[in-house]
Amino acid sequence: MKILIVDDEPAIIGALTPVLSAQGHDVSPVETLHQALAAAKNSEFDLVLLDLGLPDGDGIEIIAKLRELTGANIIVLSARHLEQDKIRALDEGADDYVNKPFGIGELLARLRVAQRRREVADGSLNDEFVSDQLYVHFRRHEVRLLGDEVKLSPKEFALLEVLCRNAGQVATQRKLLIAGWNDPHADGQYLRSYIALLRQKLEYDPSEPELILTEPGVGYRLSV
């Protein structure tokens, strides 16, 4: 993938560039929002790794602009405790976030998820989701867990579809509320109830889910 790293910390760029290059990616590091926008105008990228605190402003400010300029996926690098920033970044159009500090394994896993999504999106008509445990056919509303068919209500299915289409990436509460209730301001209690129902049907231990993970304060993530 062609990756644009936007981070003003030389140590982070110094650590990431060789690893990502060794993984076969083409890495361009820049240090400011201004340079990031200029780079996005001049060449195509598949992925942007965007730090939020930059010398000339908040990375959140350029997410929408980057979305217009490139078809790249955007992964935000953020501090653990800044949930509001993460939600804003995701609402602006970022695809996912990684908490700082992160292990390189975690970052590479997120990159693979993004890469897979791009490939699937390129193949356009994606009617199904397939993972080790789960098979979902979107048009037929068919769900199989380890081969066994699972009956879901229409709302449960709508939520699962969003989670599957964003598999490995966080789906914000807002996105899920729109999918299930067509209203981003619907009561979060509804969403919690339906996620609980889904977990009862899909998880081995619903109180310690391994498939539908909670991202506290942000949303849910389907583990892959």
Place this chain on the structure above:
Amino acid sequence: MFETFTKHERSIAPNMLASVAINILIFVLAAAGTYLAQSLDRPITAVLIFLMGVIAIGARSGVYSGVVAALTASFVYNFFLSEPVFMFGVSTADEIVPLIAFNVSAIAAGALAGRLADSAKAARAAERRSRFLLQVSGELQQAISASDVAEITRRLLPLERLVDLEIYIHRDGSLLRSGKEGHLPDTLTALLADDTSGETTSPFQAHVLNASNGEHGIVKFFVAPKQRGDSDLPDLQALANLLALAVDRCLLLEKAAEAAAMQRSEELKTAILSSVSHDLRTPLTAIEAAATSLRLFRSTLSDAQKDTMLDTISEQCSRLNRYTANLLDMGRIQSGISETLLREVDVVEILGVVLSSARQLFPDSAITKDLMTPSTIVRANPAMLEQVIFNVLENALLHGASDEPVLVRISENAEAAVLEITDSGPGIPPADMAHIFERFYRAGDRFHRHGSGLGLYIAKGFVDAFGGSISARSLTETGSGTRITIALPLVASAAEPEQDTP
């Protein structure tokens, strides 16, 4: 309790009319008595009765009324009562001497009685003023800030013509009006200019507030215009001195409080510095040692040794990360957690998140769950609640007995979701029990190796912000085994969403 002259000016006129009427009545009664005694041929009695009336009027209404009464009496006596009646003048030289003597003594008696009445009135006013000053000085004892001083004094007003006051305290090069917000006269001229706020048109007097160590500011006394019958102003300089003393005391109090706060923050800074130097330096030392060893002895180290060193680097980085997160959380607690950060959260769901990361971090430890409810909704911040549960669980896993599982239990009572985390480790010594939620407190020395002394402090800070409670107790009398109980108020459960069917 003080007579108010300024607020009730209109009531003065009727009072004065009544007083004049009574004086006239006394005069007429005395004249009638004199006439009666005269007609009964008792001249001495007649003169004495007349004199009594004049003295009575002087005693009642002061020196001016006394003199007026004496002159009128003299005229009336001469014209109506003494022979020859209805004309001035005396027929014989023998009669002129008693007449002169009568007039002089009437005037003198009236004047004396009047002066006595005046000084009694003045004494009453003086007493009222000193009582006022005494009361002000008494009440000002309660003042703890400079703005209290103006407020307390204002409550005791008005006194005579003094209707209001403002105190301006000298602070950081400008004069600040205390008691009312936001009024900052730029210059002394503006301050001394008439109040333009329209509240009052009274003229005023300004006094400097002098105190032991210089001038603290200015007090502006608002004084009502002088009316007939009003007494003079109270001693404003004495009042200003009282106010200066009170302001002086308050400023000293403020300074002392500041110094105490400074002292506390110094102590905190020292605690943070010593914590930072220990808790940052230890993992850094380990990382530095491992990294330099790998670089120097790359060729001679076995693969297993290299792996151990790389693990050390990773583990110590996580430790540093947890520690900086703790410091950040401490800062958030200190600066206050806003209500806007709170939302409805399922404690069971958050526990699930914590359990999955705890099982990864402590793969060798056993955790037993006992969930009495599939979900329990409280008002909290999801990420902070995750931190609370993680901190408590981490303590239990670090300090619990290695062969006994840590027990996590969630239940509900009528008002609260209750989370209990129990370990069967050596426990917390009774002497430490009261302090475990304090900042940088580590129970016993054996705790020192692990934590930053912030985990439980942060847990308590966050739980407090959610309106809940957190407590610790030992399972046995000897102190071994620890149970931490977190109770968070339940949110009235919203109606369950309508069930749609497959």
